Amino acid sequence: MKKIILSIAVVLISLVSMAQKPEYYQTMGEKLGEYANCKGVTDFQALGNKFEMIANAEKAEWLPLYYHAHCYILMSFMEQDATKKDGYLDVAEKSVNKLIEMAPAEAEVFVLQSFYLTGRLVVNPMERGQEYSGLSEQAIGKALALDATNPRAQMMKIQMDMGTARFFGTDPKSFCPQAKDLLAKWDNFKPKSPLYPNWGKDQVAGIVKGCE
């Protein structure tokens, strides 16, 4: 019963806000749709820039900044030129830091922070491994403390645990049941609004596939 009331409330609230800011909801919706068409660094940069424009126009909303940072983190993973990676992550870092101030109670923000820190680590695992894996784990810890059901936080935790296991020569497959369980329950997690982060199912599917 409570759940139903909550869902109705959420729908009502989103409808009311949509009616107030139709352009925001429409543009955000459109831009989120463009994720699927992005193929490389250039595409994600254009999309990220668009989210930044929206963020500049909608100072109270944290989601445009979230996607702006998300795009730039993805760019750092796709970029081949190692010297450019940190430049993209510098841009993402600014937005991530702003997000932590704007929405400190959102688990998604800390999932993103962890994702950003992983990006920094990947640039130079030899030198940054120790520091950034610790920081990244802390961020995921914060995310899970805010919302233990957040599927993206759970997924990144599993990824990290499997990475550690692989490094130490123990069996990463011991985390497979967790991954399968997460995939099975993935759709039960309802984002708070249509604009909320909803990525990650493919990655979990990938992990599960790797288990077989």
Added chain:
Amino acid sequence: MKRTVITIITFLIGLNAFSQTIIMGKVTEAGGGALPGASAYLKGTYDGATSNENGEFKFKTSKTGQLTLAVEFMGYEPFSRVLDLKGDTIRINVELKEAFNQLNAVTITAGTFEAGDKKRAVTITPLDMLTTAGAAGDVYGALQSLPGTTTNGESGRLFVKGGDSEESQTYIDGALVSVPYNSSAPNMATRGRFSPFMFKGTMFSTGGYSAEYGQALSSVLLLNTNDMPEEDQLDLSFLMVGVEAAGTKKWNSGAITGTLSYNNLKPYMSLAPQNYHWTDEPESTTGAISFRQKTSKTGMFKFYSSMDNGSFTVSQKNMDAGGKLTDYKLANDNVFMNASWNDKLGEKWAISSAASFTNNKDDIHFDQTHVVKKIQGNYLKSALSFPFSEKFILKFGGELFAKTFTQNAQISGVTHDNSFTNHTFSGFTEAQIYTSSKFVSRIGGRVEYSDYLNSFKFAPRLSTAYKITDKSQLSLAYGWFYQNPVDDYLLYTDRIKPERADHYTFSFQSSANDRTIKAELYYKDYRELVKLNGGEFYLPTSYNNSGSGYARGLDLFWRDKKSIKGGDYWISYSFVDAKRDYRNFPHEAIPSFTSKHNLSVVYKHWLGGLRSLVGMNFKYSSPRVYNDPNSTVFNGEKMLPYRSLDLSWSFLYRQNVIFYFAANNITGFKNEFGRTYASTPDVSGNYPSAAVEPSSNRFFVLGCFITLTRKGNANQLDKIE
């Protein structure tokens, strides 16, 4: 339902859009190159586009009236212009200026090896200091793989660019460390008092340093301690030579760490062959507390205190007693405290304050002599900096060095008491001026007044750097450097003045793709060095400042982390040409602490499958000179060259357990550091002598590091990886 709403809304918006303005143009950087990826948009709207590979952008807007077009790109100053939107096409070409950013701007690199800041082109990181084979966990040992240093195997201390070891100073969190090395017997190598695991960043300046640092003729080493720990933890270290336990308790805005360690070389020395006979092997106990507290969002207060107690008795040949083996017995007590506070005062002012206190006592017995030496050192510093703009930063501050040195010597039943107390007050100011992101100058000066010597000195400092290309830069440094004469002279005289060295440094550095090359030419002009005029050493009139000397040379550094997968290596080479006429030299001569050619080759390789980091370090220093009183030529004898091949191996057994093995001089090169002579000739008129050997030909370390945390997965990888 939602979809319907969106459709309706879209429809409504569509009705509004009766007129459309097209905005298009090209984004370039100064010089005309296209800038792809720049964001062009109307402020306060969602209308905008990203420039394509030719720097061109184009977008439509249904807005009318006056709106601001913004063009932004990372690393460039944002552009904005008000446009009048009337439904036609607006063409606008935008040239973006590169933004000034201190992190990307040129930095002064003459004479410096800086590490710890991920953004800067670093040459050596703190991690390197720990993983360099041959260093055996000693800060100073690791620095001896860098150019500009000469290894003196019988000392272990830092000798920089033709300078003596006393000419280098060490600072922890901005406060002077009066006694940075452990006490050792004559001609036996020592180590630094501080574990490199305490530090997160280092700056090693081998010349031309900022006006902020005085009382050092050759170099300053700045060590910055770790900030907040990540979580509560217990670190345990088991080495063949000792054990250590460190517990850390963390709270929201602060943390405290307590460390206890006990070292005893007896078990090790009974296994590994030694060149000397130890009556009592070195044994030491250390307790330390470190405390960190955030004082505000930007501020941090740090306090560190240690108490150290060590002793040993080693038998050395006493040449004044016909080479008879004689016990040299030393007991050392050291108390050190260090505090620092850094914060911002308001929007712009930044303050950094530091203080240190040292109480060091050496109690030495040798034959019929008993000497007690006490040093009490106090140091205070406060510096303020104010950025008038991003490109002009002014810094100024004051320092106090206070030192009391007392020596009580009982020689064959006769007591000699000597002591001195000196206060050196100093003030400094320095301006850092960026003419552009390519050119920076640092102009400053310091004044010093020493009450014991009644001397007032002014020292100007100047350095500049110019970025030739994105990756390469030239840097110049010039300055006067003063330092009070060594304690052993000040005990007997206050009629001498501080010694002086003028530095001229010219350096080139280039870094790209994890490869760094650095070349540095320098000239040091030593003046007003203390000289003995041949009178009795205890007479104040036996000393004057008529000494002089020079050192000139070339330092080369090459580091490559790219060419070998999983591998990382660097090569340091230094050429030094130095001569001096000082102390008891009869005329100008090469001092015994410099080697003409110095080479260090360091290699590290990560073996993923074995979860191991293996390291190798080969060192070579050409023969140094030493004086044979039997010869008519002063400093005319040559030692053997110094050679050592060192290995290290770190193995990550489990996430929180690391095994570590290191071996120095694995091939057993014969090293010898000249000879010691009797102070008086024997009946036949000869000065008898004995060779100065290292305490052992090879050195091994085997250890295990364990970290316990609540989560159970942290480790001390940063200790040795």
